[in-house]
Amino acid sequence: MGVTSTAPLLQVNHLKKYFKTPRGTLHAVDDVTFTLEAGRTLGVVGESGCGKSTMGRAILRLLEPTGGEVRFAGEDVSKLSPAQMRAMRTKMQMIFQDPFSSLDPRKSVGQTIAEPIRLHRLIRGKQERQARVLELMETVGLSERLVNAYPHELDGGRRQRIGIARALAVNPKFIVCDEPVSALDVSIQAQILNLMKDLQEKIGLTYLFITHDLSVVNHFSDDIMVMYLGRLVEKAPSEDLFSHPTHPYTKALLSAIPIPKLHRETKRILLKGEITSPIDPPNACRFANRCPHATDQCRQQEPPLRERAPGHFVACFNQ
């Protein structure tokens, strides 16, 4: 449509999400800026509580951002009225982490998949809608006979397929995937990932793929961004990040991936020190307390995100 192939589909500028807690302001997502081009997959990695899921939800305004802007196809999503935002949801969708709690237990598979179509009045006729539901079920690899089944009768993999079908029902362009496979068995994980990859090729979807599983993200993403305590610390094309990790945190993170090889000498970087509290964090690098290379500068100033090599962004003074 209005988007040319060079303009990014998603542009996130200085996105912030703070939570008020009794002990102070928790900076869950702090000043995150990145762009994502149409048809690509951006992997978001980081440890639990680093703000990856919060960022995904703030982009979709499932949580209201505290500051910053989210531009989707040039339009500032964070300034849309509630009605405009509902219409926008046909373009941006989400796949949830836990397929056991993300489906309404009182609704059958067919009802769950049909709901977004009904809400946005995409297809009026009852029979046409049913046909579309069956088509979507086929797309995600669900047998037609399950249309009247309830979620509690199905296993995790099938439930996650329902979640994917529900997200696809409105023909979105962009999907936030919040750890879509972390609740599944390893054998099922591959099936779901392959399905998502196929869908991306077929429909031209753009994914923001949130995960803590580095081996998953490597095969799945074009670019990877690493988050630490609400901050973007490194962003690079996947291969580049895995071959030349630059930020000390990324290095430590990558060294923790188990490699199934015998007699191989592994040099795991073990991090020491206290994790900086995300509540009212000091004006310093948030990784400084655990960083083996930290200098006084790191403890007095926040390192800005700089482009070290084309497409490779790092927030570190020493690299």
Add this chain to the structure above:
Amino acid sequence: MAVQAAAKPASRDARRHNSQMYDAMRRLAQNKTAVLGFIIILIMILLAVFADVLFNYEQTVIKQNYAEMCQGPSLAYPFGTDELGRDILARVIHGTRVSLSIGFAATIMASFLGGAIGAVSGFYGRRVDMIISRVMDMLMAIPGTLLAIAIVAALETSMRNLILALTISSIPKFARITRGAVMTVKDCEHIEAARAIGARNGTIIIHHVLPNCLAPILVELTISVSFAILTISGLSFLGLGVQAPRPEWGAMLASSRTYIRDYSYMTFFPGLAIMLTILAFNLLGDGLRDALDPRLK
């Protein structure tokens, strides 16, 4: 052979997919005491509906007949006659109509109003919840029966005011139960999923939150009917409820208690009716609680 082969896939397609509610009802049907309670309630409802077919209201239920007064149970009058010569069986059956209709009407109104208040309070939280909860706490601090007495005494006794009084005194219970259930359900991921596909708050509450809160509300509904019926009888016993000559169990107890030494059957049958009704609703309520409790699955 060919027939068998054709029948097989058909039977697989025909396999029923049961909703959780359907499963719960099947568990309920296996609970003997709950079924007993349900059967008693069903019989009472039928008696209430067909009361006019069984006994003429003008001729048998309220017409005084001094020739037949104070007769013990017999074939002609299975429950005997009261001090004004009226058939007690006829009056007990017509009394079912009064008790059940007021009980159901008040409970259903209270469940809708209380449910709506509780849903709003639990879903929106924060200040809305704070204000609503404090108002409900205030209402709850007054015993239900006392509140009903006060309302009826202030507004004069009539069927309408009786229903109003019972509704108001039942609202806080429904509000509190719904609020609690809504608060646990609203943080589920499927509520967030509904928001992500673009559902409005109202749609989310009605289509996603409340259906998942049905279990505790349904249990409270049955328990609340029995409370309402007991309160009607209590109010009528005190002369604040249903007025003579309209037959009501509590009023019947009140008028016949003078004769309890000589004609104990006069108090026995209305009392039995109250007891059976309350028992039936409580048995059904307990059965529902067990059948709907997901922890037992």
